[in-house]
Amino acid sequence: MKSFESSFNRLLIVSYRLPFSFHQREDGIELVQNSGGLVSAVLSMAERMGQQQGGVATKIHWVGHCDPAFRHIEPSAFENETFVAHPVFMDDAVHKGFYEGFSNDMIWPLFHYFTSYASFNESDFDNYQRANTRFLEELNTLIQPGDLVWIHDFQLMLLPDMVRQLNPTATIGYFFHIPFPTYEIIKLLPRTWRQVLIKGILGADVVGFHTPDYVQHFLQSVSEVLALPTISSRIVLPDRSVVVRDFPISIDFNKFNKSAQEAAVVETRERYRSLLPGNKIIFSVDRLDYTKGITFRLQGYERFLTQNPDWHNKVTFVITVVPSRDQITQYQEIKREIEETVGRINGLFGSIGWRPIVYSYTSLAFTELMALYTACDIALITPVRDGMNLVCKEFVASRQDRQGVLILSELAGAAQELQDALIINPTDTQEVADAIKQGLAMSPQEQEQRITTMQKHLQNHSIFRWSNDFLTAFDEVVSQQPDLETDLSIQPFITAFRDARQRLLLFDFDGTLAPLVDNPANARPSDALKAALRTLAEGSNLVVISGRNRSFLERTLGDIPLYLVAEHGAFLKKPDHDWERLDLSDSDWVDPVRELLTSFVDRFPGSSIEEKETAIAWHYRTATDDDIEGHAIELATQLRATPSPIPLTVIQGSKVVEVKPAQHSKGTVALKIAEQTPYDFIVSIGDDTTDEDMFRQLPNWAYTIKVGPGVSFARYRLARQRDVEALLQRMSDVLVDA
Numbered sequence: 001m002k003s004f005e006s007s008f009n010r011l012l013i014v015s016y017r018l019p020f021s022f023h024q025r026e027d028g029i030e031l032v033q034n035s036g037g038l039v040s041a042v043l044s045m046a047e048r049m050g051q052q053q054g055g056v057a058t059k060i061h062w063v064g065h066c067d068p069a070f071r072h073i074e075p076s077a078f079e080n081e082t083f084v085a086h087p088v089f090m091d092d093a094v095h096k097g098f099y100e101g102f103s104n105d106m107i108w109p110l111f112h113y114f115t116s117y118a119s120f121n122e123s124d125f126d127n128y129q130r131a132n133t134r135f136l137e138e139l140n141t142l143i144q145p146g147d148l149v150w151i152h153d154f155q156l157m158l159l160p161d162m163v164r165q166l167n168p169t170a171t172i173g174y175f176f177h178i179p180f181p182t183y184e185i186i187k188l189l190p191r192t193w194r195q196v197l198i199k200g201i202l203g204a205d206v207v208g209f210h211t212p213d214y215v216q217h218f219l220q221s222v223s224e225v226l227a228l229p230t231i232s233s234r235i236v237l238p239d240r241s242v243v244v245r246d247f248p249i250s251i252d253f254n255k256f257n258k259s260a261q262e263a264a265v266v267e268t269r270e271r272y273r274s275l276l277p278g279n280k281i282i283f284s285v286d287r288l289d290y291t292k293g294i295t296f297r298l299q300g301y302e303r304f305l306t307q308n309p310d311w312h313n314k315v316t317f318v319i320t321v322v323p324s325r326d327q328i329t330q331y332q333e334i335k336r337e338i339e340e341t342v343g344r345i346n347g348l349f350g351s352i353g354w355r356p357i358v359y360s361y362t363s364l365a366f367t368e369l370m371a372l373y374t375a376c377d378i379a380l381i382t383p384v385r386d387g388m389n390l391v392c393k394e395f396v397a398s399r400q401d402r403q404g405v406l407i408l409s410e411l412a413g414a415a416q417e418l419q420d421a422l423i424i425n426p427t428d429t430q431e432v433a434d435a436i437k438q439g440l441a442m443s444p445q446e447q448e449q450r451i452t453t454m455q456k457h458l459q460n461h462s463i464f465r466w467s468n469d470f471l472t473a474f475d476e477v478v479s480q481q482p483d484l485e486t487d488l489s490i491q492p493f494i495t496a497f498r499d500a501r502q503r504l505l506l507f508d509f510d511g512t513l514a515p516l517v518d519n520p521a522n523a524r525p526s527d528a529l530k531a532a533l534r535t536l537a538e539g540s541n542l543v544v545i546s547g548r549n550r551s552f553l554e555r556t557l558g559d560i561p562l563y564l565v566a567e568h569g570a571f572l573k574k575p576d577h578d579w580e581r582l583d584l585s586d587s588d589w590v591d592p593v594r595e596l597l598t599s600f601v602d603r604f605p606g607s608s609i610e611e612k613e614t615a616i617a618w619h620y621r622t623a624t625d626d627d628i629e630g631h632a633i634e635l636a637t638q639l640r641a642t643p644s645p646i647p648l649t650v651i652q653g654s655k656v657v658e659v660k661p662a663q664h665s666k667g668t669v670a671l672k673i674a675e676q677t678p679y680d681f682i683v684s685i686g687d688d689t690t691d692e693d694m695f696r697q698l699p700n701w702a703y704t705i706k707v708g709p710g711v712s713f714a715r716y717r718l719a720r721q722r723d724v725e726a727l728l729q730r731m732s733d734v735l736v737d738a
Contacts, residue, residue: 009146011060016155018064018085041467059084063139090134097127103155111181112291112385132158153177161203174204178387180214186221198225206473208247210388210413215246229709229719236485236719243477247470249388253462256397260374268371280315283376288324293384293426298341300432305349313354321361373398378405378439382426388413402448405439420450484726485719498734500681503540506670508686515721518622529725532732537562539735545666549612569664570614583614585661589644593659621655653688667693
């Protein structure tokens, strides 16, 4: 495990909850520090940061919501030997809409794939924004240069960007503790909501999720919603990049392992076992929630009892449900369903001397929890969706005897780590029943082998490694922001370019050699890039292959000895030659297309038509309609259905829909040029859908490079147009130095 070298002065934690609970006593308020995994990890981080700064650990500042009933407490009461708590108070109506509404009745069910439970209430979203602003107000009074701000979970998705806007140089981390779903789920959010939420997260320098799946889901949503490029694990913004990785949260392994033999735990464990003499014990504990799949679990156990009567009177399922939100009708219904199922199973199979299920609706003290972890023969942990699930890790860590069987849902994030569990689909009651039977029959030797393997993993991936890995990523992103954002291995590429005898360079114009601008007539490459192109053209066959018309390309680049290809392959101009028309199609297809495009210009102010010699295009970069991309798709669909005397191609590019004859394309011209000379180095760079023809048709050994986001046939990617300029400058420098 690589240890971070802290460059941060203080650690500022921001989460919905403070690390304390408050208890009203006769003599005043008692402050009780929580002992959860996040608190333990943060304490460890602060201690190491203090050691590396040559002193004792500094106190951790923690910003979190607090009940307004404690508003009157002196600020000094929110501090102990390890934490300085900064309470965030807010109006009851704002808190209700923010926490109970948007956070728990919208994000929670939606991101756990319970889409029908999600409440899309606009006033709740307004309160979510207000609540995040209240956190910002408190946090902004604390931030100093050199601080590390670490923001946690789905209640505060807007906060990283809010902090970034007010503190552009701040160092910000964000960790998402629940599943991040596929884009198909994110797409259910109103467009403005999804944009604001994802943009909010990207205010951070490092964004963490539990599993690689969640990382990929988030990256896809960023690409779809904000059209930002991704290079490896970095999302590239115009002025910086954001590292996005999986950091699977864990537990304090030693705490759970050592506690197994504490006197109070041993005494409680023996008492539980004496109440169920001779019976195998199956145990599960969950907070009351629809995501936990408790009813499916009970049905799986019922199926096991039905199919295995020889196990009657020999096994007991001890199930504890921890109260949560039971004032909510939906949760009351879940509780009722669980209790009815328990009663039915006990009624069907139980006898005077045997209860198949021992059910309790209560919270468990740590000693009771440890006693049940270490007394049971099977831990049945089967949520239908869970970001990680630490209960299964606690169970494995607690087993000093290296006995016991873990049955684990494949839909829990932990299943990607604990592969030696019996992994099941939680909604498949037959699979649950079979796993119970397999677990009860498993030999002590196999149990020991499985538990030992999982314990080694947890020892190597503890809560302290989780926090350490997160901060290590911070050190990397802060110290290693690359000046050229690409997944191309630069040095081998430059070496191949330098050593080649015959070089072919194929470059798009807009978005590649020149930045995209609102008025296409104003697009120009920088003076530095033009100088680099001139050098490259002297030592290579350089082709600019564009959708632009002939006059624009000649006016803009005509002073450089290069090949020009206009209108997506309709015209070709070799150095020191006149233009050659490659597309000989008649233009009798244009009128009906023009008529349709004109109707869209009338509908959407700010859009316009551009007529070229062999093509016609609808530009909508400056159109103001909120759903203009949807209307562009509508137009493209209608164009493809428009009758034409010749085959046409409809091109959906960056803020443009273009129609041209299908005879020629960038790909056909690029391939024709490539085949005329035995080139030993070919590079093709482009940013638009029209460039995919080039990428697809060139030899598979060629360097094909996509600029910006989106799915591509290209082998490599450059994040931004300015990265193209940086790459071409390096190529130019090689020729100058040769």
